[in-house]
Amino acid sequence: MRLHNFHLSSTSFRVRIALALKGLDYEYVAVKLAWKDGDHDRPEYRAFNPQANVPVLEDGDARLTQSLAIFEYLEEKYPEPPILPRDPIGRARVRSLALFVACEIQPLNNLRAERFLAASMGADKDALRRWRRHWIQTGFDVIERSLASDPATGTFCHGETPTIADCCLVPQIANALRPAAGLELAPWPTIARIHRACLELPAFQAALPQNQPDHARVDGARRE
Amino acid sequence: MRLHNFHLSSTSFRVRIALALKGLDYEYVAVKLAWKDGDHDRPEYRAFNPQANVPVLEDGDARLTQSLAIFEYLEEKYPEPPILPRDPIGRARVRSLALFVACEIQPLNNLRAERFLAASMGADKDALRRWRRHWIQTGFDVIERSLASDPATGTFCHGETPTIADCCLVPQIANALRPAAGLELAPWPTIARIHRACLELPAFQAALPQNQPDHARVDGARRE
Numbered sequence: 001m002r003l004h005n006f007h008l009s010s011t012s013f014r015v016r017i018a019l020a021l022k023g024l025d026y027e028y029v030a031v032k033l034a035w036k037d038g039d040h041d042r043p044e045y046r047a048f049n050p051q052a053n054v055p056v057l058e059d060g061d062a063r064l065t066q067s068l069a070i071f072e073y074l075e076e077k078y079p080e081p082p083i084l085p086r087d088p089i090g091r092a093r094v095r096s097l098a099l100f101v102a103c104e105i106q107p108l109n110n111l112r113a114e115r116f117l118a119a120s121m122g123a124d125k126d127a128l129r130r131w132r133r134h135w136i137q138t139g140f141d142v143i144e145r146s147l148a149s150d151p152a153t154g155t156f157c158h159g160e161t162p163t164i165a166d167c168c169l170v171p172q173i174a175n176a177l178r179p180a181a182g183l184e185l186a187p188w189p190t191i192a193r194i195h196r197a198c199l200e201l202p203a204f205q206a207a208l209p210q211n212q213p214d215h216a217r218v219d220g221a222r223r224e
Numbered sequence: 225m226r227l228h229n230f231h232l233s234s235t236s237f238r239v240r241i242a243l244a245l246k247g248l249d250y251e252y253v254a255v256k257l258a259w260k261d262g263d264h265d266r267p268e269y270r271a272f273n274p275q276a277n278v279p280v281l282e283d284g285d286a287r288l289t290q291s292l293a294i295f296e297y298l299e300e301k302y303p304e305p306p307i308l309p310r311d312p313i314g315r316a317r318v319r320s321l322a323l324f325v326a327c328e329i330q331p332l333n334n335l336r337a338e339r340f341l342a343a344s345m346g347a348d349k350d351a352l353r354r355w356r357r358h359w360i361q362t363g364f365d366v367i368e369r370s371l372a373s374d375p376a377t378g379t380f381c382h383g384e385t386p387t388i389a390d391c392c393l394v395p396q397i398a399n400a401l402r403p404a405a406g407l408e409l410a411p412w413p414t415i416a417r418i419h420r421a422c423l424e425l426p427a428f429q430a431a432l433p434q435n436q437p438d439h440a441r442v443d444g445a446r447r448e
Binding site for chain 1: 274275276277284285288289290292294296297300301312313315316319320323324326327328331332336337340341345347351354355356358361366367370373428
């Protein structure tokens with residue numbers, strides 16, 4: 001298996017967690033995302049992946065895009081340990097939480113959206129920061145309410161083992177905590193508690209941006 | 225079954241298609257989305273659905289949110305006729321196409337995003353129109369390239385029967401063609417061809433916004 005990804009990309013981070021939870025080894029191929037001259041903007045990369053995004057997982061002949069499609073593929077092909085509950089209603093709940101992050105927070109905050117806001121609406125650094133914080137804050141309000149009000153929530157988003165909901169939530173939290181958004185988790189105690197539980201697991205630690213080979217080091221120290 | 229939805233919501237439209245493809249009957253509960261004073265903004269609705277969005281599908285005890293989670297639930301509980309291919313790579317391809325619409329086009333164009341652009345960045349009608357058209361155009365460029373370059377594309381997005389990729393694509397096309405975006409499909413011939421094939425099917429026709437009970441009629445004529 002080969003994972004084309006970027007250490008700071010939250011969608012890449014999601015898949016790194018899922019692969020680690022399932023104990024699957026892979027070759028790490030770094031694809032640098034950047035405001036200007038990123039690898040994803042190059043014609044060769046676009047020919048390799050028409051969506052021009054990360055992550056891409058290669059597994060034999062399969063070339064898979066979209067992190068949530070990759071989760072489902074992994075669950076079907078490598079079912080143990082599961083990253084979805086077994087019962088239909090639990091599966092639907094977990095998928096809905098994952099999709100809420102994937103459809104209602106992340107797309108509004110990613111590089112692509114912010115680049116176009118700057119180019120087309122003249123959004124400056126402060127406006128982009130407000131934009132970024134708004135979607136995380138309103139999104140986390142929804143997730144907190146959903147998790148805190150539902151007895152299906154356990155140590156993790158759903159019960160006592162991590163699922164794709166946690167695989168999506170933890171990278172979104174990482175984005176929230178980065179200086180570019182500068183948020184703290186205090187307003188969302190359930191999210192904060194689940195975050196701590198996840199970070200105790202080696203699979204989540206292994207997937208952290210700062211533990212990836214494309215995380216640059218300066219003078220022996222990590223840059224971030 | 226009971227579907228809480230809005231005729232013009234593209235995520236609602238997706239689920240109406242899937243239900244119709246599977247021949248499942250449901251009670252239609254209209255939830256009016258609006259720039260101001262929409263049903264989705266009311267505290268009662270937020271208590272019913274913490275995500276405060278549509279669609280919500282009730283099936284017995286299950287209260288399901290996020291259209292793509294609803295697709296998976298329907299496929300697991302009501303497998304015939306299938307709306308996903310049987311092979312893992314095909315399933316991953318179809319899910320990726322559906323997710324591309326769901327994560328990389330629709331979230332940037334929905335009411336919520338546009339409301340905040342107007343409020344926080346002073347986006348006027350023209351700026352919102354440019355924004356809306358940009359994400360549909362760049363997104364359709366990707367989908368056209370993905371579909372046209374892949375022999376797995378058939379009469380529909382994947383092979384000879386409709387899948388969740390078509391359930392997502394057709395409502396996104398409806399949004400593109402509405403006056404608010406004012407696009408035509410000429411630049412995307414594969415998308416246009418698949419759109420025509422879908423609209424020949426009764427399931428897609430039954431799900432069209434103009435065929436829903438909350439599509440207002442004025443003087444006996446349909447408003448749109």
